[in-house]
Every structure is written in C-alpha cells, then in structure tokens.
Amino acid sequence: MAGLFIDVEVDDSIREDAELARRLEEACPVDIYADAGGRVEIVEANLDECVLCELCLGAAPAGTVRVRKLYDGTELKGGASA
C-alpha cells in the first residue's frame, strides 16, 4: 500500500540486508524506513511525510531504492554509494 502522495520501493536484493536496514533507518529524517530485525521495512503511515531529501538514495546502492511521487508521476532514484 502506498501513501497518498509518495510511495517508496526497495529492491528485493536489499530487503534482507541488515546493514542497509540500519543505514536507511538512520538516514531518513521522517522514519519511513525501519530496521525490522535486520530487514528493511517501509513504515507506510509515514510515507507522505517524505521531504524528498534523497538521503535514502545516497544510503543504498544505485537503483535499489525508489521514491515515487504519485502526484506527478516522476520518481527519485539513485544511490551514489554502495
């Protein structure tokens, strides 16, 4: 399920990555990511709080995290470092 304005997708390849779960939880200022015992979990209740800061994209390998702006059909994706 998505937020009204924002949806966040993480690739299956990183869902079970404990290090990335920790990093994403730390990176997001509005707690959209939770480290669920070493698993990346999306906190759906917080999705629409996204401030498009791209910190999550920088915390994960390129292309593994996508922030979709449902209101204009575009998305942020990237990931400068692994």
Ligand code: SF4
């Ligand atoms: S862009 Fe920023 S606020 Fe939005 S999910 Fe990523 S880290 Fe969180």
